[in-house]
Amino acid sequence: MEAKLLFDDKHQWYVFARDPDKPEKIIDTNQYMVVSGKESIVLDPGGIEIFSSMLSTILKFIPLEQITHLFASHQDPDIISSLGMWDQVIPKAKLYTPSLWEGFIRHFGCENIEFCGIEDGGGELRIGDTVLQFIPAHYLHSSANFHVYDPVAKILFSGDIGAALEPQDSSLFIENFDSHCDKMKFFHQRWMPSNEAKMHWLKRVRKLDIDMMLPQHGRIFRGKEIDQFFDWFEALNVGIALDS
Amino acid sequence: MIMVKEYSPVKSAITASQVAGELYRASGIARQLSLAAKNSQAVVHRAGSKVAGLKVISEYFADLAIKTIKLAKEINTISLDISHMAVERWRQNTLVEHLNDSQVKTKNAAVDIIIKDTKQRQLDLNNRFNVEIRSLESQLEEIQQHMQASRVVAVSFRLEATQTDEYQEILEDMAKNIDKFSEKIKQHVLDAKSHINRLLQS
Numbered sequence A: 001m002e003a004k005l006l007f008d009d010k011h012q013w014y015v016f017a018r019d020p021d022k023p024e025k026i027i028d029t030n031q032y033m034v035v036s037g038k039e040s041i042v043l044d045p046g047g048i049e050i051f052s053s054m055l056s057t058i059l060k061f062i063p064l065e066q067i068t069h070l071f072a073s074h075q076d077p078d079i080i081s082s083l084g085m086w087d088q089v090i091p092k093a094k095l096y097t098p099s100l101w102e103g104f105i106r107h108f109g110c111e112n113i114e115f116c117g118i119e120d121g122g123g124e125l126r127i128g129d130t131v132l133q134f135i136p137a138h139y140l141h142s143s144a145n146f147h148v149y150d151p152v153a154k155i156l157f158s159g160d161i162g163a164a165l166e167p168q169d170s171s172l173f174i175e176n177f178d179s180h181c182d183k184m185k186f187f188h189q190r191w192m193p194s195n196e197a198k199m200h201w202l203k204r205v206r207k208l209d210i211d212m213m214l215p216q217h218g219r220i221f222r223g224k225e226i227d228q229f230f231d232w233f234e235a236l237n238v239g240i241a242l243d244s
Numbered sequence B: 001m002i003m004v005k006e007y008s009p010v011k012s013a014i015t016a017s018q019v020a021g022e023l024y025r026a027s028g029i030a031r032q033l034s035l036a037a038k039n040s041q042a043v044v045h046r047a048g049s050k051v052a053g054l055k056v057i058s059e060y061f062a063d064l065a066i067k068t069i070k071l072a073k074e075i076n077t078i079s080l081d082i083s084h085m086a087v088e089r090w091r092q093n094t095l096v097e098h099l100n101d102s103q104v105k106t107k108n109a110a111v112d113i114i115i116k117d118t119k120q121r122q123l124d125l126n127n128r129f130n131v132e133i134r135s136l137e138s139q140l141e142e143i144q145q146h147m148q149a150s151r152v153v154a155v156s157f158r159l160e161a162t163q164t165d166e167y168q169e170i171l172e173d174m175a176k177n178i179d180k181f182s183e184k185i186k187q188h189v190l191d192a193k194s195h196i197n198r199l200l201q202s
């Protein structure tokens, strides 16, 4: 699994992606990790199929005891079906995830890890010396769903928003925004259910100061690509299955 | 049937990942070693016939660094494989537990067969696991020996370097570096070995 340091100052952001050992028919996912002081949080740790690759990759950078928190933006299997494994490997860790999904996510196995539900309005979490914000992104696509914003690193982790369906070996960063839109279009039109939720989210995130936007699938957005994405997303009609 | 010891899949997955982590750090240092070796090769080349004895030694280091990077890569592949197997075994164990629960509630002949098959697969997997962990150990051993040899050779490199005049300082410095890198790599290998030992003794 490829690992890359995205931000390195007093705290660090890592991306783990493009796992070559992943079974072919499983959607490729990007996992992220924020390390600050003696603590760290893994954002959308991923499915059970990539668990062993994730564990190996994380331990290249930090010892096991330092994986203190997990975050799941929503309840999907590609996000958190590995929970039952993490539950035994890091039993003292805490899982931050939408409160609404508690009864569902617990089906993946959560006997040791402490379940910390995030209420609909969002909130904040301190990891070491860093404070992260949980930004509501409900109905995009999941009915209870959060993104993570780091005002110091100016990074927004955007879950399934900004996702693209691409081959395994594609680059981690966008090279050409216009051609990248083709790879994002169907994903957003079909998986995102609501134009109203979309506008709600746009209003919220356009107020944030963002240098990098990190989606859970596809490629990372930098600099002006972020505003380009907001404009593209605003103009896109989502929820298309109703027309079929 | 020979009974093979079964190690906890949870601990096995963690151990394999820890070993991969140590070797990742070791190969980072091996790349530095490779650079130091290449630099010393360049200096030796410039010094020409005055330091003929150093030529062989500096080639040895360059070669060693490449070998170490290659070995570290191989170990990483084995570790990943071990970790995958451990997770697979973990899932099978969970499956057998659940199937047994189901048998307690309602006994069923078809489920019995599945349990038997799963147990056979567990056994095969466990045997493979034991083989792989042994080969992991022997490869770690190999790197460790290389590093021990490297430290010995670094000493003679340093001695030879004192015989030269204008390049003495620079060559001595390199010998020191090579020694330092070899020691660091050895330490990571030892850490990796102790992770494995902890698993084997559990």
Ligand SMILES: [Fe+2]
Residues within 6 Å of the ligand: A074, A076, A141, A142, A160
């Ligand atoms: Fe999703």
Ligand SMILES: [Fe+2]
Residues within 6 Å of the ligand: A076, A078, A079, A159, A160, A216, A217
């Ligand atoms: Fe997803």
